[in-house]
Every structure is written in C-alpha cells, then in structure tokens.
Amino acid sequence: LDPEEFRRLGYAVVDWVAAYRAGLGGQPVRPPVEPGSVRDRMPALPESPQPLPALLGELDRTVVPAVTHWQHPGFFGYFPANASLHSVLGDLLSGGLGVQGMLWSTSPAATEVEQSLLDGLAGALGLDPAFTWAGGGGGTIADSASSAALVALLAALHRGSGGAWRETGVDGTERVYVTAETHSSLAKAVRVAGLGARALRIVPPAPGTLAMSADALADMLAADVAAGLRPVLVCPTVGTTGTGAVDPVRAVAVAAAPHGVWVHVDAAWAGVAGLCPEHRGLLDGVEFADSFCTDAHKWLMTAFDASLLWVRDAAALPAALSITPEYLRDSATDSGAVVDYRDWQVPLGRRFRALKLWAVVHGFGLEGLRAHLRAHVALAAELESRVVAEPGFVLAAPRSLSLVCLRLAAGDGPTRALLERVNASGTALLTHTVVDGRYVIRVAIGSVATQREHVDALWDALRTGRPDGP
Ligand code: PLP
Numbered sequence: 001l002d003p004e005e006f007r008r009l010g011y012a013v014v015d016w017v018a019a020y021r022a023g024l025g026g027q028p029v030r031p032p033v034e035p036g037s038v039r040d041r042m043p044a045l046p047e048s049p050q051p052l053p054a055l056l057g058e059l060d061r062t063v064v065p066a067v068t069h070w071q072h073p074g075f076f077g078y079f080p081a082n083a084s085l086h087s088v089l090g091d092l093l094s095g096g097l098g099v100q101g102m103l104w105s106t107s108p109a110a111t112e113v114e115q116s117l118l119d120g121l122a123g124a125l126g127l128d129p130a131f132t133w134a135g136g137g138g139g140t141i142a143d144s145a146s147s148a149a150l151v152a153l154l155a156a157l158h159r160g161s162g163g164a165w166r167e168t169g170v171d172g173t174e175r176v177y178v179t180a181e182t183h184s185s186l187a188k189a190v191r192v193a194g195l196g197a198r199a200l201r202i203v204p205p206a207p208g209t210l211a212m213s214a215d216a217l218a219d220m221l222a223a224d225v226a227a228g229l230r231p232v233l234v235c236p237t238v239g240t241t242g243t244g245a246v247d248p249v250r251a252v253a254v255a256a257a258p259h260g261v262w263v264h265v266d267a268a269w270a271g272v273a274g275l276c277p278e279h280r281g282l283l284d285g286v287e288f289a290d291s292f293c294t295d296a297h298k299w300l301m302t303a304f305d306a307s308l309l310w311v312r313d314a315a316a317l318p319a320a321l322s323i324t325p326e327y328l329r330d331s332a333t334d335s336g337a338v339v340d341y342r343d344w345q346v347p348l349g350r351r352f353r354a355l356k357l358w359a360v361v362h363g364f365g366l367e368g369l370r371a372h373l374r375a376h377v378a379l380a381a382e383l384e385s386r387v388v389a390e391p392g393f394v395l396a397a398p399r400s401l402s403l404v405c406l407r408l409a410a411g412d413g414p415t416r417a418l419l420e421r422v423n424a425s426g427t428a429l430l431t432h433t434v435v436d437g438r439y440v441i442r443v444a445i446g447s448v449a450t451q452r453e454h455v456d457a458l459w460d461a462l463r464t465g466r467p468d469g470p
Helices: 003-022 038-043 052-065 085-097 106-123 145-160 184-192 214-226 249-259 268-275 277-283 316-321 330-335 355-390 411-427 454-464
Strands: 136-141 174-178 201-202 230-234 262-267 291-295 306-313 393-395 404-406 429-436 438-444
Touching: 003 052, 003 085, 085 355, 106 136, 106 268, 106 306, 106 355, 136 145, 145 174, 145 184, 145 201, 145 230, 145 262, 145 291, 145 306, 145 316, 174 184, 174 214, 174 268, 174 316, 184 201, 214 230, 214 249, 249 262, 262 316, 262 411, 268 277, 268 355, 355 393, 355 404, 411 429, 411 438, 411 454
Parallel strands: 174 201, 174 230, 230 262, 262 291
Antiparallel strands: 136 306, 291 306, 393 404, 404 438, 429 438
16 A cells, blocks of 8 residues: 555545444444354455455444444443544554654654643643652553553552562562452452452441542551551542542542552543543542543543553652663663653553544643533533432432433332343443442443433433333
8 A cells, every 4th residue: 555545545434434423323322233243244364455445345244233332422331432533533643653652762752742741631630740740750641541550550569669579579468458449450450460369458438438438448557567468559549430439539648648558549530520620629639649540531532542640750660660671772761861651551562642632632622621521511410410300210329420320219120121221222322330239320421422412312211211111
C-alpha cells in the first residue's frame, strides 16, 4: 500500500466508520448471537492479496452483527467506554506516525507531548502541583487502570522494602488494604505481584455506607504492624464500580501516613469529573496520595486505551521497574534530563497514546468536556428523581454522578427479569451489581451519543417492562 493508495482506501475506511456511527441507533445494543457463530463464519486466510472492499464487506457480514455496540446511545452497562470520533482521528494519527516511545530518544515528541498533556490535565483537575513534573512528580498514560494499580503496587513494594524488593522479592509479610467494593484489578495486582490472597485485607465500610471506614483501616494497620506484618499499599476508590461510592481519601491518607503506606487512589471512572469545579470535592485528600489514576477511556471521550496515572514522586516507578540492557542504553537516558516511559510500565514498548487524548482535548476544549460530563450528570439526576417518585421502584444507592442504581420493591427475581427484558429488547444495555445482598440494576450514563431521548426511552422500557407493568 503506497501513500497514494492509502489515501484512497483511507477515505473508504473513514466513510465506513462514519456510516457505522450514524446508523448505530438502529442496531440492537447487544447482538443475539450464539458462541462460535463468528468463528464459524470467518473466511479462510487468503493466499493472495484481497481488495479492501472485500474486507469491509466481511465486517458488515461477519463482524458488525456480532458486535456489542459500546458507542450505542442506549449503552448504559458497566462504565461506558466512550470513544469520541475526535479520539478515533487521534488514534489514526498515532498509527500513521507509527512511533514506539519506549525511551525519550526513540521518539522525543511521544514522551514530551504525554508529559505536557498530563501536566495540563493535572491542573485542569485541580490536582496538587506535586503531581506535575515541575513539582517532582509526573503523569503517564497506561493502558488500563488495572495496569496503573499494578505498577503502583510494585513501586509501593519497592519503597516499603527500603529499596530491597527488586533484589529480594516479597517475603509474605506484605499487606494491601481495600474494601469489598474495590475493583477486582487490585486483587489481581496482588496476585500478579506474587503476594498471595492472604495479603489482601478487606477494610469494612463506615456504618450505613459502602465507603471505607478510615477508623477501621487505622485499627487494622496498627494490629498488622504489631503482628510483624508490613502494610504496603491502601487503595481508596473514588467512584466504586458497583455503586459509585467514594472512600474518604483524606482520612484514609491520614490513617496510612504513620506507617508509610503507599496510598493509590483509584478514580478510574469518576476522577475525570474533577474537571468540573462543582465535582472537585470528590478529589478531596488526593493531595496526600502517592498515586492517582483516572481513565480517559471511560468518561473522557477517549477511545480505549488511555488510563491516566500520576505519581507524587517521579523517581518511584523507575526505581522499582527500570532494567537497562546494553541495547537500550543511550546518552539522553544517562544525562538524567529525560523521562523514559518504559520505566513507568510493565511492557517495554509503548504507543503514542497521548495523540488521541490531545485530539480529544483539542477538539472539545476543556469547556466541551465539562459540558459533556455535566449533561450526563443532569440526565442521571432526572432519572434518579423518576425512580424515587415511581411506586414499585427503589433507589438502591445514592446516585453517584451519572450512575443510578435501582431495583424493584418486588424483589430480586423481578428486578433480574426486568434487566433481562430490557437487554433482550435491544434498545438498551444494562448491567447489575449486588448491594446489601440485593440484586440491583446499574444505569451508567456516559456514552458519547446518549441524549435525553435515550434516557427517556430507557425509563419507558423500565416502567413498562416490570412484571406488574406501570
Ligand atoms: N477501577 C474501577 C473503579 C473501575 O470501575 C474499573 C473498571 O470498570 C477499573 C478499575 C478497571 O479499569 P480498566 O479496564 O481501565 O483496567
């Protein structure tokens, strides 16, 4: 494919994507397909080159009918992964440049655009200047909040061992503190780091809430230290996956401080709301954390993958992770004047992810991003009022930003049946959680294309779909 032919075919691909997005509202959000149906339809690998239109035809025939349409305006499941078309264009630019930014010297712009964007976003989120490069910290774009949590844990293990961990590994006394609502990626990080399940301490919630009790944390830390164990990391969540609960970051950090425990704030979904001054209170106490993570690929219009991770000490991740074989040695690294992002992650190679994030911020402006977040929060607030006012419906947890959790007073069976009925209709996709032992429907508003009419349609489907009708 030479550049001229690429130009011609590229237009066809852009046309295809534009038509797909324009026609999304008419598709069922989740396709009714059986396991194996796509594999059965996949054509054999061609021996000879095939024309692009044939591939686009296969996408229409084989792929699209079996895609769960995450960009559908009726997608309310999990947390939406909103891939604005600005970010799609940014991804195209990144692929077009095709650089690999493992070291500063392997593409200085890839590193410095990322550094600069993360500094700018730290300011826009109101993060403590200590998280910026000038303040001694810095930000990076990881592939996922799960990876961000893992590297935070590795840095915490290294720091908590007085720098011995990278030589000696773990000794079984390390402990990590979470709640029952913490995302499973923390448990996975503990497993990957070789700590074993016993290392994971579940801190109980404050009475009547789903948020971590800082008092209980303080007690557990003191008891563990007295027993000769080594508290390594505590992870307060801002916006838990189930209900959007917010752990008291400030009080957690105060409890952790006497023991030198690393505080990693997981704000994967909710953190970007800090762009809006009226929601910045959610980030109270983050200034005392060692690391803070929020996903641009959940609610900040940026196509997966773009998880933003800031650390207070720019030396912490390289201290834990840097390994330099001879072929990676270069004078820029040796000068100490540059950041090599390979030392901030597990893999060596890395894409120029910052370009799609830049395309988003450039295309919407911070004001546009705030408007996007505010619109979803307003739609969720309306839905919440409807749930509260509707006999037979129960608000299962306080609304958190754009996440509404509801159930039917009639019980778990009818609530589950309602979710299944709505999902089977194809007009919306909902997922569930369990709160206080009860089955709960989550409505996560956050898809790029979701407007009032789509939330109205969802509410109609919920009201009319319940077993006893409206
Ligand atoms: N943390 C929280 C609070 C989440 O809600 C999620 C995903 O929903 C994650 C972490 C994991 O995100 P990722 O897919 O970026 O690893």
